Amino acid sequence: MGKYLPPKPHQTQKRIRNLIIYTILAIIFIWAFKGVWDRADWSVFNNLAEKFQRVIPSLFSPDWNQLDKVWEKIVETVFIAYAGTLIAAILAVPFGFWAAKNMVKSPIWNTLGKWFLILDRTFPELILAIFFVITVGPGAFAGVLTIGLTAFGMLGKLYAEVIESIDMKVVEAMEANGANKMQILFYAIFPQVLPEFLSFALYRFEIDIRASTILGLVGAGGIGTLIVLSAANRNWEQLGLILLGIIVVVSVIDFASTKIRKRLV
Amino acid sequence: MITFKDLSLVYPNGTPGLKDVNVTVNEGEFVVIVGLSGAGKSTFIRSINRMVNPTEGELYVEDENILDLKGKDLRKLRTKVGMIFQNYNLVNRSSVFKNTISGRLGHTGTLKSIFNLFSKEDKARAYNNLKRVNIEEYIYQRADQLSGGQQQRVSIARVLTQDPKLILADEPVASLDPPTSHQVMQYLKKINTEDNITTIVNLHFIDMAMEYADRIIGMRDGEVVFDGPVSEVSEKTFEQIYNRPIREDDLRGSDTDDGEE
Known part of the structure; x- marks a missing residue:
């Protein structure tokens, strides 16, 4: 193929520029790794093998007697994720419309909507969780609120993008036959966006399952609390069971959700 | 009856759309508006249902x-004025029936329509209109599973379901192949004669305009430069409207077979 194309122009200047960039990057890399090498505390690795031998086999021999307790907490984790995502998925609908360019006439008002969602997304999950544990007390409810609020920001943005990508010609057609705003919403807009909304909500549910396993670390309910406890007690057998449970549940839900989402859109 | 009185339109960005248009369209007429793209055909049609807003004059x-x-x-x-579009403008994911009955929205209360509670008569009307354009066998299929010509027929059924006094068609065949184009035009013509619905169609194909119109209005640069019955129109008229010799792509071609089915 190559010889049928005209020769590429020689760009000496560009090559020199690239060479300089690569050299600078190489220097930074070498400098950084050398610093780490010199300052690292290598004694950490001294009895690594011994520690591993103590922990790893226990992790891989889960304590099945704890199954009831662990299962109950895992179910709670899934419920926290479900309730939180449900709140977010519904709450994000009006905000998605607010932040969608093609739905709001005033650009200022629209930008305000976008900013509101950005603001919501800036809160890290764990910080929010700590905040809610303090305000509503430790437990699942704090977890639900945390998940709801963080998922809401992302879903609102995704919804807005879905709404911005719809075919406005259908809206035009409905306007032309005398439909009012509400009817246009239900007949022209919802049929175009709802499957995508649902798909994004399911996707967010997958993320929230993983997120809610962590929330217990700060007392916001779910399996996380048990993780902290069993790690603190060096109860590796129980931790092994917890990890196994999480892996199974997350995989099953991811698998199911992917299947459902494929059929939706 | 539609009357344009000294109607002008300037778009917000300063582009003139219509200049001093004076036209009267009588009930039951089949009018074809011809002109090059940008001549103001769309603006003319869309003024009638106020999808654009004329800035001066009167429009009755x-x-x-x-x-x-x-x-x-x-x-x-707008419930009285049906509109057909170049790209059919159906909801792809909705069924043919739901698309058709959405023509009834202007006549239906908000709550009723949200919960899909159309009256029996309305549902029968929608089905009947699908039958009129011979597309009733696809009633429960999704709109995007249909071909272009079939989708345009659904959009005709949708317009009929709104019981219009007047049908506006903005380049209804520009996205279709010649046989399908003729089919769609034949349906429009049939409805025009059977129901006595005034029909205004934008076209840029000369031969189709000649074949289906009762009356032709020619536009150039936002002005009406020709207005007369089809019997007065010759190739020369089109050359005057277009301000250039007629070319082959101004013609759609003949109805060689019976469409795509």
Whole structure:
């Protein structure tokens, strides 16, 4: 193929520029790794093998007697994720419309909507969780609120993008036959966006399952609390069971959700 | 009856759309508007249901000046004026039936329509209109599973379901192949004669305009440069309207077979 194309122009200047960039990057890399090498505390690795031998086999021999307790907490984790995502998925609908360019006439008002969602997304999950544990007390409810609020920001943005990508010609057609705003919403807009909304909500549910396993670390309910406890007690057998449970549940839900989402859109 | 009185339109960005248009369209007429793209055909048609807003003059639809209509009154006007689009503008994911009955929205209360509670008569009307354009066998299929010509027929059924006094068609065949184009035009013509619905169609194909129109209005640069019955129109007329010799792509071609099915 190559010889049928005209020769590429020689760009000496560009090559020199690239060479300089690569050299600078190489220097930074070498400098950084050398610093780490010199300052690292290598004694950490001294009895690594011994520690591993103590922990790893226990992790891989889960304590099945704890199954009831662990299962109950895992179910709670899934419920926290479900309730939180449900709140977010519904709450994000009006905000998605607010932040969608093609739905709001005033650009200022629209930008305000976008900013509101950005603001919501800036809160890290764990910080929010700590905040809610303090305000509503430790437990699942704090977890639900945390998940709801963080998922809401992302879903609102995704919804807005879905709404911005719809075919406005259908809206035009409905306007032309005398439909009012509400009817246009239900007949022209919802049929175009709802499957995508649902798909994004399911996707967010997958993320929230993983997120809610962590929330217990700060007392916001779910399996996380048990993780902290069993790690603190060096109860590796129980931790092994917890990890196994999480892996199974997350995989099953991811698998199911992917299947459902494929059929939706 | 539709009357344009010294109607002008300047778009917000300063582009003139219509200049001093004076036209009267009588009830039951089949009018074809021809002109090059950018001549103001779309603006002309869309003024009638106020999808664009003329800036000067008067425009009467059934003796009512429609330029000041707002909100409910404007929606009421639009229920009387059906519109057909180049790209059919159906909801792809909805069924043919749901698309068709959405023509009834202007006549249906908000709550009723949200919960899909159309009256038996409305449902029968929608089905009947699908039958009129011979597309009833696809009633429960998704709109995007149909071919272009079939989708345009669904959009004709949708317009009929709104019981219009007047049908506007904005380049209804520009996305279709010649046989399908003729089919769609034949349906429009049939409805025009059977129901006595005034029909205004934008076309840029000369041969189709000649074949289906009762009357031709020629536009150039936002002005009406020709207006007369089809019997007065010759190739020369089109050359005057287009301000250049006729070319082959101004013609759609003949109805060689019976469409795509």
